[in-house]
């Protein structure tokens with residue numbers, strides 16, 4: 001109760017920042033030391049084997065399984081030298097988390113000794129039981145086998161622990177019928193599908209020599225840090241990763257004084273150690289700063305191949321939590337840990353390209369002449385318009401619903417921001433052909449001593465969910481706690497579809513005798529006519545946009561319950577099947593898993609709300625009511641005026657809480673549904689409003705009940721004491 005709250009505050013204020021182990025080695029020397037990457041492989045594998053592995057990683061060529069024994073032995077020797085006793089197949093189940101199953105290298109031999117064993121077949125394939133992970137019905141108990149398979153394109157690495165290290169091997173996770181049970185398999189499949197269509201298009205531009213086209217991703221991760229003593233004094237944070245109660249702090253983020261402000265020492269110590277840990281794993285951490293809300297921060301690595309970026313992003317989230325613990329803090333990755341305070345997103349920046357074409361989304365100085373760039377850009381415009389519902393569904397979760405649609409994150413309406421210059425070029429294309437590109441000027445500073453600064457050809461737009469930012473697109477709807485797989489799978493797949501469409505159109509135009517430039521103008525003009533409605537350069541937070549978007553026929557899918565059914569719509573089902581990314585059964589299973597997770601999340605929150613309100617809040621309020629009542633009684637005895645508006649207000653709020661609590665309890669008991677989607681609808685329509693009423697009463701009580709009786713650390717305490 002309030003004792004633990006006071007203890008927490010005492011412990012937090014007594015904290016002193018530990019010295020960081022910066023002397024260990026300079027940061028630059030740490031990069032990749034724990035990674036079985038190309039340089040280690042080059043040094044340790046026979047030349048011909050190394051070449052084949054490198055070709056698989058760089059060019060997407062298949063790897064001969066016969067080489068697995070040689071690679072496994074080299075990997076094991078390296079891992080043992082690095083202090084590993086165990087190896088683990090790491091996989092990414094549909095929960096969005098990272099799973100690992102550890103096995104020892106040691107196997108007893110006949111003579112009673114033990115041998116370090118690691119065979120090629122063990123590297124290639126594992127069979128974790130792992131049948132408890134949600135699978136949307138893809139694994140009945142009678143067909144419960146699930147396999148992990150080595151993903152050669154993502155390097156193995158050492159996971160350090162003071163008590164012994166582990167060799168981690170990134171894998172895919174599939175059922176014995178070959179159906180994807182994870183977030184990684186469709187990502188690999190979608191990358192391959194996109195690459196195939198992109199190469200086809202590039203060959204029409206005269207680049208027949210391209211081996212592969214890679215999608216790149218760079219994710220900006222937002223997060224909160226709070227002192228662990230507060231975390232442990234908040235059962236809601238411990239159970240739900242978000243606060244279910246808490247009145248808004250008197251001083252919130254109105255002053256904008258936290259955003260990009262000086263980073264507190266304690267947090268900086270965490271960030272420095274985090275960078276070191278990430279560097280060791282070969283994760284190119286680059287940017288760190290304060291975010292908008294008090295207690296909120298951001299980290300962004302340099303972009304990488306999206307498949308690798310996915311694995312690294314997952315490892316980054318795990319590492320952030322671990323390092324925070326070492327610093328006596330808890331890292332909150334939830335999208336909305338504190339109501340009324342800015343939430344956390346994970347902007348996914350993406351582009352595509354390869355070694356010999358470079359970045360295909362680089363417009364150059366005169367984009368109107370850069371037909372190839374415009375074509376790729378057109379593919380994205382078409383895809384985002386045609387499959388906006390799918391992109392929205394790809395980031396749907398109970399926790400992300402708190403962000404999307406609120407005035408802090410992009411709206412749930414998926415539109416594209418192109419910037420002034422590109423918008424103008426596409427306007428010209430729509431009118432018959434682009435002849436020039438607006439150029440950016442030099443910024444006039446008015447200070448002679450400052451060197452002139454170059455302006456970008458367009459300003460930024462912070463409110464667009466899908467923004468062109470100079471040489472990449474930035475998808476801003478993903479939530480801080482989400483895997484980047486789902487959005488990247490959606491992006492790769494809709495790109496495959498649009499690139500396929502464009503290539504087919506160009507081929508038809510060529511057959512009809514058109515030259516390249518005319519054929520490109522023709523298809524882009526068609527795309528702008530059909531899909532230009534998705535382009536929006538204005539303020540996405542404005543109410544007017546909601547109306548305009550509706551008039552343009554853009555979907556506004558506010559909740560997971562509305563968004564997720566779109567995944568399994570006929571056209572999306574056909575899209576995923578056509579490009580071999582997900583079968584109809586796999587897609588259906590995913591839809592069910594998301595809805596199931598949604599309902600479970602809300603059900604757990606509802607139960608926790610009841611528990612806290614009943615066992616912590618109500619008792620505090622009743623105690624205070626008792627105090628006030630006895631004061632009143634004493635005053636009356638003494639013949640004094642006992643009227644106390646506080647007592648009546650308190651009594652009223654206690655009544656409100658009791659009533660709301662009864663409704664919520666009934667809601668929890670009545671939780672049911674014939675299907676995942678019915679259960680999710682019940683959670684949305686019955687549990688969420690009932691929880692909101694309980695919260696309203698509790699938050700009102702927080703401003704009435706005496707502070708020394710209040711059991712939960714407050715928003716002010718959690719967000720401003722670090």
Ligand code: ADP
Pocket residue numbers: 216217218219220287300301302303349350351352359471472
């Ligand atoms: P912002 O200005 O949007 O806050 P940040 O520097 O925080 O930018 O993060 C930008 C992210 O975009 C980084 O992860 C960065 O590596 C990534 N990025 C930059 N260029 C590309 C690109 N061509 N393709 C994909 N991601 C990119």
Ligand code: MG
Pocket residue numbers: 220298300
């Ligand atoms: Mg940023």
